[in-house]
Amino acid sequence: MSMIDEIKDHGLKEKLLRRTQKMLEAKVSDVMTRDVVTCDARDPAAAAARICLENGFLGVLVMRDGVPLGTITVFDLLRLSYEDSLDIERNFLKVTVEQVIEGKEMVSVPPDAFLREALNLMISKKVRSLPVIDDGKIMGILSYVDMVRWYRRTHDEVRTGKI
Numbered sequence: 001m002s003m004i005d006e007i008k009d010h011g012l013k014e015k016l017l018r019r020t021q022k023m024l025e026a027k028v029s030d031v032m033t034r035d036v037v038t039c040d041a042r043d044p045a046a047a048a049a050r051i052c053l054e055n056g057f058l059g060v061l062v063m064r065d066g067v068p069l070g071t072i073t074v075f076d077l078l079r080l081s082y083e084d085s086l087d088i089e090r091n092f093l094k095v096t097v098e099q100v101i102e103g104k105e106m107v108s109v110p111p112d113a114f115l116r117e118a119l120n121l122m123i124s125k126k127v128r129s130l131p132v133i134d135d136g137k138i139m140g141i142l143s144y145v146d147m148v149r150w151y152r153r154t155h156d157e158v159r160t161g162k163i
Contacts, residue, residue, distance in 0.1 A: 019155055028118050029111035031150040032132045032140035038063045039072070041098035045080055048072045048097050058128050061141065062097050068131050068138060070106045072097050108133045109142065115150075118142055 037055060039048045041064035051060050052074050059073035080100055108131040109118045118130060122144070129143035152159060 022154060023151075024114070024116065026115040026150070027111065028109050028113045028115060028132055028142050029139070031115055031146050032111065032142040033146055034140045036061055036131075036138055036141050038068075038138075039097055040064065041069055041096065041101075043097050044093055045072070045077060045095045045097055045100050046093050048100075049074075049077045052077065058143070061131050061138070062101055064098065067136075068106065068108070068133065069098065070101045070104050071127070071129065071131070072101050073128070076100050076104075110134055111139045115147065119147065 037051060037057070038061045039051055041062050048060050048062075051057065057074075059071040059076075062069045062072050077100070080095060105125070107121065107125045107127055109121060111132050111134050122128065122130060129141055131138060132140040132142055156162070
């Protein structure tokens, strides 16, 4: 029996429509992680790498004098370590976080943005997390993992395999 037949047979169309509506109305503030781990732009890149490794993060928000500058990702750090291995003059321990993210665009969202807008921004900018900023204040971080957790929590069929 196909999912469509099951929907017709069990009258679940309204339930699925409510879930879809819930997804369309979800805001970033409903999903984001509120505890934000940051690093200072003047820190060595190795310090950012340690934060990522110890916490299982794919990136860390970079701050300088209380102002967010962007994020340093494990991909940035991987590229740096690769470049260091090819250039004996460079030293991973001396390169600062700010030097690594220099020239990267700062991409963020406000907490009242729709989740679907944030997801589309993440896809178009090729980022895996977004700082959530309201009037210059860091409110949280939104990541793909946050969205998957929210979806799983709000959609029983993901956990149970049943509609």
